[in-house]
Amino acid sequence: MKYGFACAGVVALAAISAAFAASPVPDSPLGCPPSKTLTINPARDAELVLAGGPALEPVQIAGPFDSPRSAAFLADGRFLVAERPGRLQLVTPGAPNREIAGVPAVLTLGHGGLIDLALDPEFAANGTIYFSYLQGDEAASTIRVMKARLDQHNDKLTDQKIIFESTPGVRHEQLGGRMALTADGYLFLSVGDRWAMEQAQSLADDLGAIVRIRTDGSIPDDNPFISTPGARPEIWSYGHRNPQGLAFDPVKRRLWSDEHGPQGGDELNLVVAGLNYGWPIITYGVDYSGRPIGTGNSQAGLEQPVRTWVPISIAPSGLALEADPTHEVL
Numbered sequence: 001m002k003y004g005f006a007c008a009g010v011v012a013l014a015a016i017s018a019a020f021a022a023s024p025v026p027d028s029p030l031g032c033p034p035s036k037t038l039t040i041n042p043a044r045d046a047e048l049v050l051a052g053g054p055a056l057e058p059v060q061i062a063g064p065f066d067s068p069r070s071a072a073f074l075a076d077g078r079f080l081v082a083e084r085p086g087r088l089q090l091v092t093p094g095a096p097n098r099e100i101a102g103v104p105a106v107l108t109l110g111h112g113g114l115i116d117l118a119l120d121p122e123f124a125a126n127g128t129i130y131f132s133y134l135q136g137d138e139a140a141s142t143i144r145v146m147k148a149r150l151d152q153h154n155d156k157l158t159d160q161k162i163i164f165e166s167t168p169g170v171r172h173e174q175l176g177g178r179m180a181l182t183a184d185g186y187l188f189l190s191v192g193d194r195w196a197m198e199q200a201q202s203l204a205d206d207l208g209a210i211v212r213i214r215t216d217g218s219i220p221d222d223n224p225f226i227s228t229p230g231a232r233p234e235i236w237s238y239g240h241r242n243p244q245g246l247a248f249d250p251v252k253r254r255l256w257s258d259e260h261g262p263q264g265g266d267e268l269n270l271v272v273a274g275l276n277y278g279w280p281i282i283t284y285g286v287d288y289s290g291r292p293i294g295t296g297n298s299q300a301g302l303e304q305p306v307r308t309w310v311p312i313s314i315a316p317s318g319l320a321l322e323a324d325p326t327h328e329v330l
Contacts, residue, residue, distance in 0.1 A: 019182065024045060048183050062091045069271075070117040070318075080150075082131065084113035090155065091326030099277075106133045110172025113215055120150065120215065121183045127151070130163075130215075132177045132189060140168040143206075144176050147215065149256040152281060163187075163217030167205035167232070180255060185215050188236065188271075190243035197280040200239050203231035208279060209272055210243060210257065212236040224274030239277035239317040243269075245319025259305075261285035264291060266313050267305035278302035284310050302327035 032068045054086035067084035081089045081097075086106040090098040106113050112134030120128035135144050139310070145164040148157040158229055164187075167177075193200045193208035200208025212223055213235040225231035236255075245258035255271040265285025281294045281295060282302050298304065309316075 020082070028266075060091055062097070065089065067112065067113070068116055072117050072119045072129065072180065074119075077327070080117060080119075080129070082114045082117040084108060086114045088114075088117070088157075090152070098155050100155050100157060101161060102148065102149065104131065104133060104144070104160065107135050107141050107172070109134075109141075111175050112172045115175065115177035116179045118179045118181050119188075121181060126145070128215075130179060130181070132179055134172065134175060134177070136168065138172075140170060141172060142166045142168045143175060143189070145179065145187065145189060145213075161217070163179070163215070164189065164211070164213050164234070165206065166191050166211075169196060171195040173174065174242040174260070176243050178244060178257075180246040180248040181215065182248050183250060183309070185214050186212055186220065188212050188246055188248065190240065190246050191280060192242035192256060192260075193279065195241070197241070200241065200279045201276070201289055203228060203235055203238060206232055206235065208240045209235045209238045210240060210318075211253075213272075226315065236273055237271050237275050237277060238279075239275075239279050240269075241279040244315075244317040245321040248319050249321050256319060256321070258319045260315060261308075261313060263288050263290070264311040264313055265307070266309040266316050268307040268316075269303070269305050272303075275303045276301065277305075284308045285313070286311075 014152055015175045019097055038279045044109055068081050069084050072080045078090060078092045081091055083089065084101050085108055088100040088103045090100055103114065114131060114133045116132040119131045120126055123129070126302055128147055129150055131146045134141050136142055143166040144162055146160055146162050148160040151158050173191035174194050176192035178186045178190045189211050190212060191206045191209050196207050199205055213234055219226065219233045223233055223236060225235050226233045241260055242260040243257045244260055247256050249256065257269045257271050259267040259269060261267060261283060262285040265283045278299065282297050282299050283293050284297045285293065288295050
């Protein structure tokens, strides 16, 4: 199914505020990105939003960093921090940070840069880490996944290998780029629609999809569209807008994603192989002009989110599962 919108060259000004009653956004072509977004500063610091379970309180233990995008914790209490400009810091609480050499060159236009960082489940034995990042130029760019070994004695990466590269996109926003790994050697990666919203309904490219590969870069032969003519064999699910959090539950063997809606309509999804999550045919959000998108918020054959946030977006990112498998925390 193809579901498209024409996007004319009109400047739209978006202002996100705490009140939704009167949208200050002038009319803009439906589904088109605002050329500039004005964001009202929050009344308090960023917070953790819980899908269930106990209350959590953030405590600063290191910093400042330059646009930190992700962190990965080592068994000895140290942790790695990936910064958007393409830097990797090894942090020991109470000691100076150590910058790790050998990080791939990244494209920092828009939301681009170094996006995510993940440790191999066998990191203690093999020292392997994975990066997702934007690369290319202003005309076209892709999301890559690189694996490498961390040489902690010499503060550098070795054995770098690109194991995945998405189909290209033109815009440098709504990239997705989050990873989740499994103990049996699979890697999931989210890819946003990059403002090409109709492409989220296409299986011919990776835009608006969550992909599944093996950690060696090969494509699993049980992926749902591997035998579908014209489909990208790496696609696991599609119809996503901008999945900004991804987490795999090793106990129940379930994949979770949180996703940016447009204006309102942020989602928490249980991601199942082969399913269509509806964007932009269905959504609980609206266009930045205030006009509706698609056909409503439900349609037969399209998946419903587990939870939505309406009418105000919370801009979710960084999805994690609590150690207690009875609690799933956003």
